[in-house]
Amino acid sequence: SIVLFATLVVSTTQASHSWGPYHWARTANPFTLKLGDNVSATWDGHLATASSDWTLSSVLNTSVVSGAKKRNCGAVSGRVEVCNKTYGNNGWLGLAQIWVSGPHITKGVAKMNDTYFNNAPYNTAAWRRFVICQEIGHTFGLDHQDENFNNINLGTCMDYTSDPDGTLANPDQLSNEHPNTHDYGQLETIYAHLDALVSNFNKKSSAPALVGNDSGGDDIDTSDAKEWGKEIRKSKDGRSSLHERDLGKSNKIFTFVI
Numbered sequence: 001s002i003v004l005f006a007t008l009v010v011s012t013t014q015a016s017h018s019w020g021p022y023h024w025a026r027t028a029n030p031f032t033l034k035l036g037d038n039v040s041a042t043w044d045g046h047l048a049t050a051s052s053d054w055t056l057s058s059v060l061n062t063s064v065v066s067g068a069k070k071r072n073c074g075a076v077s078g079r080v081e082v083c084n085k086t087y088g089n090n091g092w093l094g095l096a097q098i099w100v101s102g103p104h105i106t107k108g109v110a111k112m113n114d115t116y117f118n119n120a121p122y123n124t125a126a127w128r129r130f131v132i133c134q135e136i137g138h139t140f141g142l143d144h145q146d147e148n149f150n151n152i153n154l155g156t157c158m159d160y161t162s163d164p165d166g167t168l169a170n171p172d173q174l175s176n177e178h179p180n181t182h183d184y185g186q187l188e189t190i191y192a193h194l195d196a197l198v199s200n201f202n203k204k205s206s207a208p209a210l211v212g213n214d215s216g217g218d219d220i221d222t223s224d225a226k227e228w229g230k231e232i233r234k235s236k237d238g239r240s241s242l243h244e245r246d247l248g249k250s251n252k253i254f255t256f257v258i
Contacts (some may be wrong), residue, residue, distance in 0.1 A: 019254075023190050024104065024199045026199065029059040032060070035136065042128075043128065049178075050129070075108060078106070084112040086115045090113070092257050093122065094135045124164075137157060137158055140190070142187070145158045147160045152174075157178060229246065
């Protein structure tokens with residue numbers, strides 16, 4: 001399998017913004033993806049909002065379920081674990097970690113770093129909604145629509161911004177706290193075809209389950225940049241944006257980081 005870490009990467013409003021051919025294997029649309037709730041009360045409402053927002057897609061639904069509570073927010077096959085913690089002053093605000101087997105996603109994790117969210121300017125509902133929406137969006141196969149913090153907001157959480165609720169500009173600009181129609185359209189493109197297998201999220205399905213080789217990578221310390229592997233892309237601000245780590249035996253980690 002391949003593991004993917006994602007945080008805040010590039011395209012334009014009209015261009016494709018998937019991060020590759022990766023998608024959850026399923027035999028019908030819409031399919032339902034479980035989001036494991038490992039977050040504190042401060043985040044519960046924002047997780048619920050993100051789940052409702054992404055469920056507006058015509059090809060996928062999400063449901064918030066009890067979290068697995070694994071060490072280091074460990075991943076669980078067939079679902080996405082969502083976590084928050086004071087991960088430290090390591091430079092990242094949020095991460096999305098996705099395991100894939102071939103083109104198929106088998107499990108994912110979205111992490112929010114309270115070391116920053118506990119302090120200004122990030123200790124607001126707008127910043128929390130923006131980041132949790134984006135990190136969960138990555139676990140579906142979506143990339144960023146834009147990676148320039150200084151551009152006008154595109155009105156999507158998949159857009160880099162320094163003004164998530166759009167109130168700092170004069171006049172006010174679009175909010176980047178929720179998905180937009182281009183995100184939903186991109187999901188329709190990603191999930192336009194059906195598979196003969198399922199990604200282990202629907203055990204009642206008569207279709208055979210896709211079981212990826214998930215050895216390695218579950219408990220990697222994402223706060224340590226040394227764990228991310230080689231840098232293969234930078235964002236508009238010149239900082240590392242994409243890393244790749246080869247775990248061997250077709251297992252890899254891709255790390256998208258702000």
